[in-house]
Amino acid sequence: MINFQYARAVSVSEAVRLMAGTPGAKFIAGGTNLVDLMKMDVERPTALIDVSRLPLDTVEETPGGGLHIGALVRNSDLAYHPLVERRYPVLSSALLAGASQQLRNMASIGGNLLQRTRCAYFYDVATPCNKREAGSGCSALGGLNRMNAILGTSDNCIAVHPSDMCVALAALEAKVHVTGTRGERVIAFADFHRLPEAEPQRDNNLAADELVTGIELPQRGFETHYSYLKIRDRSSYAFALVSVAVCLELGGGRIREARLALGGVAHKPWRDAGAEAALSGQSANEATFMRAAALVLSKAKGFGHNTFKIDLARRAVVRALSQAAGGTPQSQSNKKIA
Amino acid sequence: MAPYIGTATSRVDGLAKVTGTAKYAAEYNAPGLAHASMVGATIAKGRITRIDTTAALRVDGVITVLTHENRPPLADNDQAYNDDVAPEGTPFRPLYDGRIIFNGQPIALVVANTLEAARFAASLVRADYLTEPHVTDIHTKRDRGLAVKDPITPLDALFAPPKQRGAPGPALDGADVRHDGEYYVPIEHHNPMEPFASTAVVESDGRLTIYDKTQGVQNVQRYLCSVLGLKQDDVRVISTFVGGAFGVGLRPQFQAVLAALAARALGRSVRVVLTRQQMYVLGYRPAMIQRIVVGANANGTLNAITHDAVTVTSQHENYYRQETGWSGLLYSCANAKYAHRLAKLDLPTACDMRGPSAATGVYALECAMDELAAALKIDPVELRLRCYSDRDQHDNRPYSSKALRECYHQGAEAFGWHTRNPEPRAMRDGSELVGWGMASGVWDAFQAAITVRIRLSANGHAEVACATSDIGTGTATVMTQVAADMLGLPLDSVSVLLGDSTLPASPVEGGSWIAASVSNGIAATADAIRKELLRLAALMPDSSLSGTEADDVGLVDGMLVSRRDNARAVSIADAMRHSAVDQIEREITTNPIEDAARAHNTHSAVFAEVKVDEQLGVIRVTRVVSAIAAGRIVNTKTATSQILGGVVWGIGMALHEETAIDHRFGRVMNANFAEYHVPVHADVHNIKVIFVDEADDSNPLGIKGVGEIGIVGVAAAIANAVHHATGKRVRDLPITLDKLLGKPS
Structure with a gap:
């Protein structure tokens, strides 16, 4: 050892x-x-x-009507927490879509944020990988990249962030509470993870001495119109080819607000403000969904094995939006796509 | 007493297995046991120019690092590395020299006082290489394969493509309907749950006992003796329990050599356990590119089949099985032609993996038959019935038994096939397209010579011994059942010894031949025991059995009983005690009955239902019915488990399994259970297994074996169901959802 x-x-x-x-x-x-x-x-x-064993394992309501989730709350405990199930069902669903029950029982919420890519080259020290060893090269670019990114890639890295939970947190616009030697700070979820750019070895914007202490959920949970749809190569215990978290607020047959986040496609949970804006104020129908999906994927780029993900992601966005709008969210126990 | 044969007897070792008292190869201990960790090459081809073990040797607790430079002597000729099931060629020699012939090849073994020290030190071994260009992609060599023509060894001759019959060219030209398709199966790995491991124990007299994970203890024993230059008595190999092997344990694997080598070098017991990643260089199901052309008359009879295959093997050994021959065997067809070429790649040698050659070859044949049925507008089951053959098409001989017709009928009935709408995309369940597909399966009913020893004690206990393995299939249970019936004893009066090279001779356990071979071996040996008992009974004063012929008595409930008059009976215990015999021992070698005039096969009909999300291509296999004709089923419980396992594996073959090699590195990149996908529970739904009645007299007990047949045909049935659901033919496995995404919907 x-x-x-x-x-x-x-x-x-x-x-x-x-x-x-x-x-x-x-x-x-x-x-x-x-x-x-x-x-x-x-x-x-x-x-x-x-x-x-730090005392960071509680889920508490915040004065602002949101929730504060301690970084050490177990993934399974959070997934089945009554407040999360009732008020933030998209988060519960995303948690249950990930890993296996045994892993969820062990894994902490803070750790989930910090899990590293599953890119095969990152894991095999016999092959070059810029994320593991800066400057050694990216083997996935010309190699086996079925699981790799199609959005926000760089010439240095096409790895994806593997978390399901984070995709829902991105859609919910959670905040990450961290503490370092220079004190506490709060990071907006969209600013927590990074794109690979020239420094793929850095997954996120935490300083070297900073510890994630908790996640704060805002008051809005989108408990009526939501879905977490994960498309993968087998029914369970597989990382996402593409996943989509959707949160909608509907009124008068129109979309008042839309949140859309994708997993399995980028180095971080992928939000697209333009696509969300394109949904806002529109009728909740397939044409609207397809327009938004096209916008999300408009800048996508495939690398061979993973090029199908562009089409798949488009379809998955449309389907997840339909599920959310229809009030028929994807079940994580019945594997039939709703 | 009701017979045990034919019942759902629970595993005799089930309690030991689920409570953890059953010991596997890596679980044996010995005083001073050292732990070893293997180091694998990181290039696919070339040679080691320098290997640096100094950092590893500095790690606290490290005893030695064995490499090709400092290892003890190893045999220097190919013959010594041969084994019972080696294909023709030059077998791999672990740690022999600095030559690298596949990525991951063992280049060093770090031996330490603890596993942790060994593993850490292994990460510090550095090798410099002179690399040579390598090729690991079957596609780049598909047109430059080595033709399988005239094999040298008798074993290989069994697997050469059959001779052409008739004139397939003109027959195809004259066919009303012709289908020509190319199918692909990638490299797959066995992935048994139990890791490959060997614990080499140095006994007090210096001899070696190797606890090994293997499907053939005597094969490993002979191999180690010849490789290490040891006398037969110096090595004993034990493999009492095996946590799955599926063919990758048929040949001796390199961890056994490494453990024995280290134990010899140190005079100390050594354990080697391969990691999951390292098991991806042991052997694999060869990738296969195959083209099938079938020609038929409008009425649905076949007039020609041609089958061309390219399969993967290593540069150093020519592994192949009967990949193409199944096509010409299964259906009535006057004209057939086969060609098989080997793509020799810089990989380890391919090896047998459950249903070797049939799982892949029949997959293509049965997809082709489905495509033909669609072209002919004939129901797929009906087409197979029109092409049905009661004779082995290769040699024009009858089958010893073939209840495939009943498989079609009973399987279709149980599945509800008659309500199928033949049009693709015609059946729906909400957002899912529903597809029903079917396929036939075929495998051999082999039998091999085997030796069984039985010791019957006067207290009514019998010990049955044979060096066969139980690779998890239930062999020990079947042996107990058969011995109990043959000796007229309750199950718990029979104990079984197996998996020990010092026991009476057995071939490797594989090919589905052990159940028939060992059961008939037990029956023959029990016969000899019975004859001896009758002789002893006749010695008793006023014996009611005096003058009775051996064939006229049976053993029932501890009694020797006349079959003509059950009032004439003598207690076994009394007969033995009268002659002061404490124990009767017989050891008999049973050879298969010569029966070349008939063909011996098992068959199946597999029906599958898939539901495919129309928009996203997500496939679920919601139902499978597998109807099996495999002679007498000795244990309906363990046999059902064999078929269930085969079906689940077939689901994996159809939808999930693929070893991903980065051909730039010649290296497997998904060598773990997270990334190499097999079905998880959520992928497995309803599976129904039917055993149709099939009386067979090829051997006294009418047993055929069920280890392989369960997987054959499953991938084709699923692929055909996917086509029926979606209208898309995916001819390369696995059928992942991206292959179903057409134009955006």
């Missing part, structure tokens, strides 16, 4: 202090991704700072 230091933090401030003083350290909570990466030699932390 690769030797590393281990320290269990008893407070957020201690965790952050330990991190700032230990170059090469990693926080560990559920460990469902980090331990795999360590086994595969992709991550070799000098120290693990165990944050799993």
Whole structure:
């Protein structure tokens, strides 16, 4: 085994202090991704700072009518939390679309935000990968890229962020609470993850010493018209080829507000303001949905194996919008597409 | 006492397996056991110019690092590396020299006091290579394959394409309807749950006991002796339980050599467990490009079939099976022609994987038959009935039994096939298109010579021993049932010993031949026990069985009983005690009955329902009915499980399985259970298994075997159902949803 230091933090401030003083350290909570990466030699932390027992495991209503979710709440606990099921069903649905029950039981909410790409080249240290080793090259560009990105790619990286939960959080416009040695700050969800650009090794905008402490959900949960539709290569325990989170507010047969986020297509959950604007004020019908879908994918670019995702994503957007508008959200237990 | 044969007897080792007391190869311990971790090559072809183990050796707890430079002696001739089921060629030699012939090839073995130290140190071994250009893509070599013509060895001769019959060219020209299609199956891997592992224990007298994951302990034992230059008595191989193997454990695998080599080098027991990733270089189902041309008369009779195949093998060995011959065997057809070429790639050698050659070859044939049925506007079941043959088409001989017609009838009935609308895209369930497809399946009913020893004790306990393996199929249970019936004992009075190279001789367990072979071996050995019991019974004063012929007595409930008059009976215990015999032991080799005048096969008819989301192409296999004709079913429970497993695997073959190789690196990129997809529970819905009655007298118990037949035809039935649902023919597996997305809807 690769030797590393281990320290269990008893407070957020201690965790952050330990991190700032230990170059090469990693926080560990559920460990469902980090331990795999360590086994595969992709991550070799000098120290693990165990944050799993910090008091960040509660779900509380905020004065503003939203919810504050502690970073250590388990994925399964959040998925089945009565307030989440009732008020933010798209989040519950997205959580249940991810991983397996066993993984959801272990995985923390904060960790879910920070899980790393499943790009095959990132995982295999015998192949070049800019995300794993800056400057070594991107093997996915000319290689096996069925699972890779079609939006927001760069010449350096076409990896996708694998989370389902984050796609729903993007649509809900959650906020990420973080604490570092310089204090606390709140990051809008859209600003949390990054596109690869010239630094694909950086997945997000956290500073090196910052710890995710919680997620804040705004008051609006879109509990009537929503859907999380995940399209994958088998019925469960598979990462998304394409996933779509939709939140709609309807009135008088028209769309008052639309939120649309895509997973499996980019280095971060993908929002498209233009497409959402194109939905707003329009009749909730197929023509409207197709226009919006075309807008979302208008700048998409395929790399061979994954080119079909452009068409698939378009169809999935239309379907998810139809599900949401019709009040027939996708079930995560019945695998038939609603 | 009711017989056990034919019942749903639960596994005799089920409790041990589910409670964890059943020990597998990696679970044996020994004093001072060292742990080893393998290092794999990161290039596909070339040679090692320098291998640096200094950093690995510095790791606390590391004992040694074996490489081609410092390993103990290994045999230097190909013959020594041959094994019972090796194809022709030059077998791979682990750690032999610096030559790299496939990516992931073992280049070093780190041995340490702990697994953790071994694994860490393995990550520090550095190799420099001189690389050579490699080819790992079947498509780049499809037109440059090596033709399979006149194999050298008898084993390979079995698998060469059959000779042409009739004149297929003119027959095709004269056909009313002709279908010509190319089908593709990618490389697939076996992925047994249990990792490949060997624990090499150095006994106090210096001999080696190897606890190995294998389908043939004696094959491994002979192989290790010849590779390591050891005497037969110096190596014992044990494999009591096997957590699935599916063909990848038929040949001795390199972890056994590595463990034995390290144990010899150190004089210390060593365990090697391969990681899941490392198991992707052991062997695979060869990718197959195949073209089938069928010609038919308007009335639905076949007049010609041609089948051309290209399959993958390594540069160093020519692996192939009867990939094309199934096409000309199954249906009545006067003209047939076959060609088979090998794409020799810089990969490990392909190997047997469940239903080898039939799973792939029959997939293409049965898709082609479906396409022909559509062209002829004849129902797919009806077409197969019109082409039905009661004779083996290759050799024009009758079958020992063939109840395929009953499979079609009973399967169709159970499925509700008669309500099928023949038009594609005509059946719907809301947003889903519904498709019904079917296919036939065929496999061999092999039998092999096998030796069984039975020891019957006067206390009424019997021990049955044979070196066969139980690879999870239920062999130990079947052996117990058969012995109990043949000896007239309750199940719990029979114990079975298997998976030990010191036991009486058995071939490797594979090809579905063990159930028939070992059962008839037990029956023959039990016969000899019965004769001896009758001899002892006749020695008793006033024996009611004196003068009775052996064939006229049976063993029932601990008694030797006249079959003509069951009042004439003698207690087995009394007969043995009278002659002061504590134990009767017989060891008998049973050879298959010579029966070349007849063909011996199992058959199936598979019916599948799929529901396909019209907009998104998401496919669900909602129902499968598999009707099987496989002679007498010894254990309806374990046999049903075999077929269920085959069907689930068929779903994976149709929709999910594909080993993804990056041909630039010649390297498998999805070598794990997250990315190499097999069906999960949510992909498996209703599966019904039917065993049709099929009496067969090829062997005394009428057994044929069911290990392979369950997968054959399933992928075709699903592919045909997908076509029926969507109107799209996808001829390359797996049928992923992108292949169904046409123009945006």
